[in-house]
Amino acid sequence: MSNKKKVVVIGLDCAAPKTLFEDFIEACPNIKKLMNHGIHGKLRSSDPPITIPAWMVMSTGKKAGTLGVYGFRHRKENSYTEFWVANSQTIKEPKIWDILGKNGLKSIILGVPPTYPVQPLNGNLVSGFITPDILSNFTYPPELKAEIIENVGDYVLDAKFRTDMKEQLLIDIYKMTRIQFKTIKYLMKNKEWDYIQCVLIGLDRLHHAFWKYYDNTHPKYELGNIFESVMKKYYTYLDQEVGEILELIDQNTIVFIVSDHGAKAMKGCLCVNLALEKLGLLKFKNKPTTKTNLENADIDWKNTYAWGWGGYYARIFLNVKGREKLGIIDQKDYEKWRDKIRELLKTIPDDNGNQMNTKIYKPEEMYGIIKGDAPDLMVYFDDLNWRSAGTVGYSSMYLDENDTGPDDAVHDYHGIFIIYYPKKKIGMQIETRNLLDIAPTILNIFGIDIPKEMEGKIIKFKKN
Secondary structure, three states, rough: OOOOOOEEHHHHHHHHHHHHHOOHHHHHHHHHHHHHEEEEEEEEOOOOOOOOHHHHHHHHOOOHHHHHOOOOEEEEOOOOOEEEEOHHHHHOOOOHHHHHOOOOEEEEEEEEOOOOOOOOOOOOOOOOOOOOOOOOOOEEEHHHHHHHHHOOOOOOOOOOOOOOOOOHHHHHHHHHHHHHHHHHHHHHOOOOOEEEEEEEEEHHEEEEEEHHOOOOOOOOOOOOOOOHHHHHHHHHHHHHHHHHHHHOOOOOEEEEOOOOEEEEEEEEEEEEHHHHHHHOOOOOEOOOOOOOHHHOEEOHHHHHEEEEEEEOEEEEEEEEEEEOOOOOHHHHHHHHOOOOOOOOHHHOEOOOEEOOOOOOHHHHHHHHOOOOHHHHHHEEEEOOOEEEEOEEOOOEEEEEOOOOOOOOEEEEEEEEEEEHHHHHHHOOOOOOOOOOHHHHHHHOOOOOOOOOOOOOOOOOOOOO
């Protein structure tokens, strides 16, 4: 048997310390074994703590500012309405598998966002949920697509989780998760590999669709609801699949279980542009009375100081002379206005008039390097407890539901990590680490020099 080290990274998108380490760990004996023999702890997500850019922050060891990726959509240059969408070609920094490939090591990559359009690597790749559909070329090499369909089945990239059809959604999530695990196991058995990194998006979809049914602190929780056990059952199922992967590895394979961010109950949804209007910072020529995307609203740009985008955090853009087409803020007053708008946004109360614990950052306060089209301000309403809505046309700035469809959960700062080395028995929780630390830790396991540009630190294996 070879003594060559290998690494398997199982990404459970959106796994939270509370769900995995506390509420459901007894229903997950395989994961519990990894915790009891390895090291584990909380993993501080990227800023912003959302799927894109988080998985690429983990895979490159570089912050979102260095990557120039601040979400899925980005404002195109200084336009009011045009935007571009992040994809694999956006990421210019080398990923773990790129570095391993240059050192002659083979990788299997599955479901990591954003890996579409697919790009060559030393190994095999199946792209993730931003892939349009399975008619697309979603594998590398291209012929792997037909091989998967023939030997595994029709692949499933994602499940439409913002729906009221919960029973069908459960069927779809399980179908997707099964085919993804089946594909991972097929590739493990039939391809050469030194490194595997997969992301299972199903847990994220489950959290967003079913959190209120499980969490008795959720504003919409109902005791004894028919979906109360859905979360626990799915965690149990994930654990069984993890157990089957563990049966396929040897004593020289180090196993990581990681998540890109955590989750918690969504208290509500705040219409950021209606809030800006109330603060006197945004003006309409003709205010819509039905739900309207901001780019379709009749904004009086000559009297608007700022506008925003929604999501799990809000992005605020200032209307600056010489930068925006109809800018009104003088360049010399930019910082003064940015500070003023930050302070005004902090005064917004919740729907009951209570003060929110809103965190607002300038990009340069988060990042040493800022590339791409960064917003002027990044807003975590009520410390991420409130989601932001970018649409307008409502009678109130407070929404009882997400403006893009049903959603029970928001993202939280801390995901999880477990590192299991079969030849060591450590069994301890360690201090909170950062998503940035995963890439250098993996390269260190393989004995590869850590690029000085990486912004994370190696997670050490410590004995009691």
